[in-house]
Amino acid sequence: xxxxxxxxxxxxxxxxxxxxxxxxIDDRFHYEPMLAxxxxxxxxxxxxxxxxxxxxMWVSSMTGGTKLAGTINRNLARACREFGMGMGLGSCRIIxxxxxxxxxxxxxxxxxxxxxxxxNLGIAQIEELLDEGKTALAxxxxxxxxxxxxxxxxxxxxxxxxxxxxxxxYPPLETIKRFxxxxxxxxxxxxxxxxxxxxxxxxLLRLPLQxxxxxxxxxxxFARVELLRDERADAALFEPMSYIGEDALSMVESVNNIIASxxxxxxxxxxxxxxxxxxxxxxxxxxxxxxxxxxxxSTFLKYAQEDYQQLHKFVEGQVxxxxxxxxxxxVK
Ligand SMILES: Cc1cc2nc3c(=O)[nH]c(=O)nc-3n(C[C@H](O)[C@H](O)[C@H](O)COP(=O)(O)O)c2cc1C
Numbered sequence: 169x170x171x172x173x174x175x176x177x178x179x180x181x182x183x184x185x186x187x188x189x190x191x192x193i194d195d196r197f198h199y200e201p202m203l204a205x206x207x208x209x210x211x212x213x214x215x216x217x218x219x220x221x222x223x224x225m226w227v228s229s230m231t232g233g234t235k236l237a238g239t240i241n242r243n244l245a246r247a248c249r250e251f252g253m254g255m256g257l258g259s260c261r262i263i264x265x266x267x268x269x270x271x272x273x274x275x276x277x278x279x280x281x282x283x284x285x286x287x288n289l290g291i292a293q294i295e296e297l298l299d300e301g302k303t304a305l306a307x308x309x310x311x312x313x314x315x316x317x318x319x320x321x322x323x324x325x326x327x328x329x330x331x332x333x334x335x336x337x338y339p340p341l342e343t344i345k346r347f348x349x350x351x352x353x354x355x356x357x358x359x360x361x362x363x364x365x366x367x368x369x370x371x372l373l374r375l376p377l378q379x380x381x382x383x384x385x386x387x388x389x390f391a392r393v394e395l396l397r398d399e400r401a402d403a404a405l406f407e408p409m410s411y412i413g414e415d416a417l418s419m420v421e422s423v424n425n426i427i428a429s430x431x432x433x434x435x436x437x438x439x440x441x442x443x444x445x446x447x448x449x450x451x452x453x454x455x456x457x458x459x460x461x462x463x464x465x466s467t468f469l470k471y472a473q474e475d476y477q478q479l480h481k482f483v484e485g486q487v488x489x490x491x492x493x494x495x496x497x498x499v500k
Pocket of ligand 1: 321441
């Protein structure tokens, strides 16, 4: 323990280094220091996706099928179990009809029986399963992973720019509706980092989906990932398209506007895409009038690639930050 004298001396030295100008203020919040004691006993549990959560955070889908993916998924699933949050698997296409990589995705034994675990397929794959009369494969996937349901990622921009990308034959909304007719498990629909505009959101909110995940613009950008992978000289021509999208805050505002005039059938949101920390997440879920949690992909990925302790420390810090936010911050 440092002595009181050393601490006071540090304070004097560091006071000069700590100066911030008033323009650096994070003006998304009011700070209310008078109205609450320090938080004790953690965050209040709540129900979401039909299960009790202890943390309003979500591990957004990231791909499996590489050697590292098994380690990443196991670390993430372990954190979900320990801290009481849920997880979307990355695209499970690779294990639809071949079990070679099954163990990389087999996270129910790690996450345990209580927290949400969701399978994931792309809209192009769903189109193909429908066209070939093979939708039973998607139900089998959910069952063999002991998943709660299926996330469909809808990524026309990424597919278009991906050199080996799939071509969508039908509007995704039609495909989702056709698929829902014969599928007995709950569904979540998401983008992959470009977000979803107001007309599409309105259409999705009318469907009996378990949730919509934003995967908004502002973080990982798969249109750009594909352009960076593409060695064709004309790739640069499409670059301006990679700045197109919907950010998470404008999506929250869109949903708030839509539900003000039309009660939604789908009642839960996972707000993701460009969320870097608990303050971003707290701000967005407080702004949302629909019940919401926040999701992160690339931020989790940074901490999940090596030993579990790194990830544990990161999530523990997020919990501590969220406790402070709930006690003392209101959203402007
Ligand atoms: C390495 C990586 C792989 C991803 N793979 C998938 C995937 O298989 N399926 C999917 O729905 N989204 C996938 N995503 C998209 C994320 O779920 C998320 O929507 C997107 O990265 C935006 O969140 P972020 O800004 O927090 O990274 C992937 C993201 C990353 C970083």
